[in-house]
Amino acid sequence: MRGLLAGAAVGLAVLVLVPAAPAWAHGGDAPDGTDYRTVVTSVSPAPAGLRVRAVEAGARLELTNRTGTTVEVLGYENEPYLEVRPDGVYENVHSPAVYLNETLTGTATLPPAADPTLPPSWRKASSEPVARWHDHRSHWMLSSPPPAVAADPGRQQRVRDWVVPLRTGGVTAVSVSGTLDWVPPPRGGVWWAWSVVFALVVAVLGLVGRLRRLVGSLSVRSSSLVPSVSPLWVLSVLSGASALGGVAAVVYAVGREIDAGNDGVGALVNGLFASQIWPVLTGLAAVFASGYALFRRPAADFALALAGVCVAIFAGVSNAGAFTNGVVPVPWSPFVGRLL
Template sequence: MTGRGWRWVVAVGVGVLGVLLYGGPVSAHGADAPVAVGYVVRVESVSVPGVSVRAVEGGARLELVNRSGREVVVLGLQGEEFLRVTGDGVAENRRSPTWFSSRTISGSAAGGDAAAAPEWHRIADEPRVRWHDERARELPARSWSVPLLVDQRENGIVRGSIVAAPGPAIGWWWAGGVLGAVGVALLWRWRFALAGVALASGAISGAWVVGSAVLAASPADGVGVQLLARLWALLTAAGVVAAGVLVLFKRVDVVVGIVGACLAVMIGIGDSAVFRYGTLAGPSWGRWGVVAAFAGGIGLAVAGGLRWYQAAGEHENAHAVHVK
């Protein structure tokens, strides 16, 4: 094999290894929300007029909005007062065992005392609250309910069910991502084309991250908290956009390769559950955003490696001619 042929092999290897080796720090989606799940949480009835409940974040949380003008208390797993929602806002009982278990989607945190007097802490100024509730957890074809207490004297209830959600054609999505990556890599000779790919894939990926944060935001943990939870993914998308702008003015092959590998892993692989499960926790177009991150990221990683080795070869040839 000629020296130039070996450079092609090494360049492709650098791109692929860059993607794989960077896979360690992949973080969870949002503030404890999955990017996609294989089921649908349905709310079928709420017995209190003026109170609405829906499943959000792909079923990771329930959201209750109280427009009834009455005090509505969500009762916890042991029948204790857990959340209090009035027209003035929301308070949570931090002595409730359910408050501890609702801190994470797994419900693994323990603590509290159901028999203790409530210790109310105000968390929102509007009558809207979201929380993890293991009563509405992933158990397909099952009914669930959450009891309510209205004005400290009337009982209410939220009823719902959980059903399986058929997944998408996972093979087609991965195939599309691989073909897209090959197409991007074949543009390695054209700097302005790579700049366009970087700008587009970075912008689409950033929109997916921000859109997911907006949909996952709640009164207690707003958009800022959700964006902070996915800070590295957001910075990666921004870095790819910045690299695209930089490529328009100068040759930065190594930078293109690195940010491409980061994008492919942080979002393309990190959020690849959207290819496997039927219910998305983010925007409905999320699969296209993730496939753009995967294809654009791997393609840019390989293209950056190819351009880097081409430049190294030209430098070696120029040096050899100079020596002669």
């Protein structure tokens, strides 16, 4: 039990000491899943050092500028919207896109200063030459699907092709082209049913030892009433399930951060601490509880139960959108994401 308390103290200390979300961490409105797949297909012409891609399951576009010159993103009325300079990102406070792109739905109220006809007024937004923004040209904003999708929702189909205009060096026009596709959602009820079945199996296994003791106390010796399974074997199986669940929670959290565009170990770790701290902590706690139980420490069953509930809530239910959406925010196949 002292080991559990020490682990909890370390987890709380990490949570308190975690720095504020860095500029490259994904936004708080990153979807847990979507039925629309956004893909950047080309950047033309493509200067060396310029990279544009879709991140966060297509919710944002990311532009990384290593060209040594300024790259300008144009807004919805071809007004200057963003400047990604070598020393950071600047936004034009007179561009309506600055305010419309704050949310995934684009429902912001425009202030009087949002006038695309005014000369640009630049405000620094980041010290890194990396910009991420909701670009409503590249994703579907309405709650209702397009008419073609509504007519045939079971078929994967193209919703539209899209283009985001850029300028490099203030003069050279660059086009970022991409596609937006409808991906039919899976049968969510099937995934939920298997989850419930697995939970019931775990619950039954957890009760086996207590049931044997109860039946033994009543002097009932019929093997047909009580499974011939030793409590030690049951504890080993539950410990394995706890370890598997903990590893799956951490792997899924890592996958979400990779999908959010966090390349490299440093960016990945920062992203995990900033946005996936609870799935990671509960996943590691489940692995720790597994080892704790295998050593037959006091209150091992309680440790497994607590870890299991926390993983189910913070890493399972919180990511349940993967069960009902065609696009899962991980860099692997949607099936692997749902399985995790």
